[in-house]
Amino acid sequence: MSAITRLLALHVRDRYGIVSDAELRDLGVSVAQRRRLVEDELLVPVFVGVYRLASSPESLEGWCLAVSLADARAVVTGRAAGRLVGLRQMGAAPTIEVRVPHYSNTLGAPPILLRRCNILDPEHVVTRPDGIRLVSPARLAFDLGAVLDDRALESVIEQILDRDWCTMADLHAVGHRMCHPLRPGSKRFARVVQCRPDWLKPADSHAEVLVFDALRRRGVAGLVRQHPIRLPDGITVHPDIAIPDLRWAIEIDHVTWHGGRLDAQRDKQRDRALRRIDWAVERVTDDEVDHDLARVIDELVELYQRRRQTIVA
Numbered sequence: 001m002s003a004i005t006r007l008l009a010l011h012v013r014d015r016y017g018i019v020s021d022a023e024l025r026d027l028g029v030s031v032a033q034r035r036r037l038v039e040d041e042l043l044v045p046v047f048v049g050v051y052r053l054a055s056s057p058e059s060l061e062g063w064c065l066a067v068s069l070a071d072a073r074a075v076v077t078g079r080a081a082g083r084l085v086g087l088r089q090m091g092a093a094p095t096i097e098v099r100v101p102h103y104s105n106t107l108g109a110p111p112i113l114l115r116r117c118n119i120l121d122p123e124h125v126v127t128r129p130d131g132i133r134l135v136s137p138a139r140l141a142f143d144l145g146a147v148l149d150d151r152a153l154e155s156v157i158e159q160i161l162d163r164d165w166c167t168m169a170d171l172h173a174v175g176h177r178m179c180h181p182l183r184p185g186s187k188r189f190a191r192v193v194q195c196r197p198d199w200l201k202p203a204d205s206h207a208e209v210l211v212f213d214a215l216r217r218r219g220v221a222g223l224v225r226q227h228p229i230r231l232p233d234g235i236t237v238h239p240d241i242a243i244p245d246l247r248w249a250i251e252i253d254h255v256t257w258h259g260g261r262l263d264a265q266r267d268k269q270r271d272r273a274l275r276r277i278d279w280a281v282e283r284v285t286d287d288e289v290d291h292d293l294a295r296v297i298d299e300l301v302e303l304y305q306r307r308r309q310t311i312v313a
Contacts, residue, residue, distance in 0.1 A: 004042060004053075005029070015130060017056020020069040021049040046070070047107060060084065060093065061132065063111065067098055068133045071107055075099045075125050077115065077135045077143045084134065088159055088206050089152040097143070099135060115143070119178065137165035138174045145185030145192070153192050155209040161202035168198045201226040207252045207286040208240050214297045215241070220304050222246070231273040239281070247279045248307045250300065254286045280307055 007027045012019050019027075024034055037043040043051040047070035052062060060083060064076045078097030082090040095113040102116045124139040135143060137160045145153055160166055171193050179186040203209045203225055215223060220243070227242035227249075239249035253267070271281045282303055288296050 004037070012053050012056060016059050016062035016065055017053040018046070018062050018065045018069065019043075019051055019053070023069075024051075047109075060096070061130070063096055064132045064134075065130060067096065067107060067112065068127075068131055071100065071104060073101055073104055074107060075120060075133045075135050077140060078113075078147060079144070081134045081140050082144060082156070084132065085137075085140075087140075087156050089148060089155055099143075121177070124174070138170040139178075141166075141171060142174050142178050142185065142189050145189035147185070148188075150188060150192055151210070151213065153188060154196070154213065155203075155206045157192065157196070158203040158209050159206075162204045168193075168196070200224070203240075205240075205252060205254065205286065207254070207289040210289055210293060211250065211252060211284070211296070211300070212241055214293065215300060215304075218297060218301050220301065229274065229277075229279065231270070232276055233273065237270055237274070243304070243307075246304075246307050246311050247277075248304065249274065249279055249281045251281060251283045252286060252289065253283055 005028065008019070008024070008029060011023065011027055021034070029037075034043065038045060038051070042054050044054050046052050046063075046066040050066045050070045052058070052066070056062065060080060064080065064084065067074050067076060075098065076084070076096060077099050079090045079093040080096040083093050095111050097113050097115050098107060099115050099117055099120055100107065101118050104114070104116070107114060120135070120139075124136040126134050126136050128134065134140070141153070141157050141160055144156055148156065157171065161168070175190055175193055179190050181187075201224070203212060208225070212223060212225065222243040222245050224242055224244065225240065226238040227244055228236050228238055229242075229249075230236050240252045241250040242248065251267070267283075271283075274281050280303075282300060284296050284300070
């Protein structure tokens, strides 16, 4: 009689094909049956006591669940954790970074990269419904400081804040707890977090972060994000970037989001409403920002200077 029972098939279906010894036992698979499944290459050992059903392809989620089952102290972090929760700027994750205590030796095999650290407070561990353990968003931001540059880390932090996954107070608390001259990423995390005012509203796209940061570096003063503006019809809009004192706003159009006829029509109507109350609106696209940022910033700085001269006059 086959040990691949309906219960086992249903169990691994929503768990990326991953199953542990304890789960096999609970599903009625005996030790002898498990050995036979391994011998017949129907179960592929991943770690000691953790297997993948051969019919299930390898996946990031599968590896992360296998890690979580193999060592109760292991917690996924770094780019792999960022990809699992949908953070931008993660790129490919050829290795899976895992936080473990210094004395842990359970998971030392590719593609696992062990990050040994005894400081991982319980509130910084999040267990997903599928059983994968990740570091909390605030702790993930700190850990990413070791692998991202300043601008990418700033963008990730803005995304985390925009999704209400944590607060600036949470980030400051993690920095106070974790930052150390010898701990990778500490200096970058502290630099990025300390440069960000607590009152600043979060950016909702990486392009917005790039434009805001570049304008600030060029000496453009008074920049704010998502500034509320009440239109004549009573609707309140929030331009991506604005200088309220100059009544000057910048909107960053995402070519995959603003390509439809209805979206374009709505944007034009909103721009006209803003001009009726003496606001000037400049629009750029994320494609321009990605491929020709220097030109975009030069043009925006020129328009900013003209607007300032107009308002002063």
